[in-house]
Amino acid sequence: MxxxxxxxxxxxxxxxxxxxxxxxxxxxxxxxxxxxxxxxxxxxxxxxxxxxxxxxxxxxxxxxxxxxxxxxxxxxxxxxxxxxxxxxxxxxxxxxxxxxxxxxxxxxxxxxxxxxxxxxxxxxxxxxxxxxxxxxxxxxxxxxxxxxxxxxxxxxxxxxxxxxxxxxxxxxxxxxxxxxxxxxxxxxTADDFARSHPAGSLGRRLLLHITDVMHSGEDLPSVREDASLSEALLEMSRKRLGMTAIVDAQGRLAGLFTDGDLRRALDTDLDVRTVGIAQVMTRNPRTIGADQLAVEAARLLETHQINGLIVVDAGNRPVGALNIHDLLRAKVV
The missing domain is CATH 3.40.50.10490 (Glucose-6-phosphate isomerase like protein; domain 1)
Structure with a gap:
């Protein structure tokens, strides 16, 4: 009843x-x-x-x-x-x-x-x-x-x-x-678990590497160290990652310029049309290796309160770039 x-x-x-x-x-x-x-x-x-x-x-x-x-x-x-x-x-x-x-x-x-x-x-x-x-x-x-x-x-x-x-x-x-x-x-191990759960969030977190989510080749924003700020802004606009790598004559990473750096530059008396990128870039930025896990990139972004990372090889040459939106799309975070 x-x-x-x-x-x-x-x-x-x-x-x-x-x-x-x-x-x-x-x-x-x-x-x-x-x-x-x-x-x-x-x-x-x-x-x-x-x-x-x-x-x-x-x-x-x-x-x-x-x-x-x-x-x-x-x-x-x-x-x-x-x-x-x-x-x-x-x-x-x-x-x-x-x-x-x-x-x-x-x-x-x-x-x-x-x-x-x-x-x-x-x-x-x-x-x-x-x-x-x-x-x-x-x-x-x-x-x-x-x-x-x-x-x-x-x-x-x-x-x-x-x-x-x-x-x-x-x-x-x-x-x-x-x-x-x-x-x-x-x-x-955790890797064994991830292999049997590839469709789950844990599997994505444990199996995805930086190379799976980064922008590389023509999609990597990069300018030379002797470029002007306006050239760097044009590169950022084309690649749409909110940042660009700055490289020296040997192709090694010299610095990073981001949307945040642009806002700080605008608060000064600098002429954005003539100033060189080397004057306003962030030197020694946080980087990550291509063979590391995507979840490690997420941890770096969260720990240091930043929105993007340049991916470098063993010689500190940029090979890719990623931002928080790439990790969100991959469901790593």
Whole structure:
């Protein structure tokens, strides 16, 4: 039967906030309890997965299925190939997705889920190592497993003790613990993570290099050190980056002139039509190498409160330029 709508005046904000606080308090206490039980079985589960030639196949029904799906996704993104198989669908053909080289991670808080237990004879016959995650160490699933991970909780956060709350949180945390322990054991790095997340903001931040976002060749604003200010302004106008590099006779970077430098020059008595660029340029400007990451350019701009950078080679010769708008377009910042 659908719940009757409540009058908003009948519910106090303080009561709603208090209910939320109770959930956090209960679940934090249960997470501490489950975490304190980590021991040899957890290490054995990690070793089973590390020694497998195949993937981790996570499975579970209902809320446990949702948690299993998330654990599989976390494992896959942190260096442990994994996927989720619905136990109901597995009994109707999807078992063919599981090879003899795979490790099966089965979740069921009761340890008695019929759909999961139905798979055990086939998995045992095929020789798949089985890791179970239950809240009942004496359950059928726990006893059938090669390794059992105990996620038993004393209290659900649901006041009726009906909706899985603390128990699903504990299972999720156990899955995260597995993923991170395996990540550490494999020496998985931030670059490895980025390669599996190329479309995400973290992937862009970790994979994009300066060469991917800089303006180079004909698009690089540059004038000689003996140029006039008016020539530099014309170059800035053509290249539309709000700055230009100033180079010496050998092509090395001698300075930088920006929109900000122009505003400061206009506050003086200088004649912008006749003054040389060398008189008003910024000497020894901040630069960056082409082989560095784009995120390092973003950090430099933020730290020094500047809007653009000249990219130089090992001989301090300008090879590119970029500004904050280039990083924004690349979604690095």
């Amino acid at each position: 659908a719940a009757s709508p409540l009058s908003l005046n009948a519910v106090r904000d303080a009561d709603l906030i208090a209910s939320g606080h109770r959930v956090f308090e209960i679940e934090q206490a249960e997470l501490d309890r489950v975490g304190n039980r980590l021991g040899a079985e957890f290490a054995a589960a990690c070793r089973l997965i590390l020694g497998a030639r195949g993937r981790v196949v996570a499975t579970g029904m209902g809320k446990s299925g949702h948690i299993a799906r998330k654990i599989a996704a976390t494992l896959a993104s942190t260096g442990t190939p994994a996927f989720y198989v619905h136990p109901g669908e597995a009994g109707h053909g999807d078992l063919g997705m599981i090879t003899e080289d795979d490790v099966v991670l089965a979740l069921s808080y009761s340890g008695e889920s019929d759909e999961v237990l139905m798979l055990l004879p086939v998995l045992k016959r095929q020789g798949n190592p089985l890791i179970s995650m239950t809240g009942k160490p004496q359950s059928s699933l726990a006893r059938a497993a090669d390794v059992h991970l105990d996620v038993n909780v004393a209290n659900e956060a649901c006041p009726l003790a009906l909706a899985p709350t603390s128990s699903t949180t504990a299972s999720l945390a156990m899955g995260d613990a597995l993923a991170v322990a395996l990540l550490d054991a494999r020496g998985f």
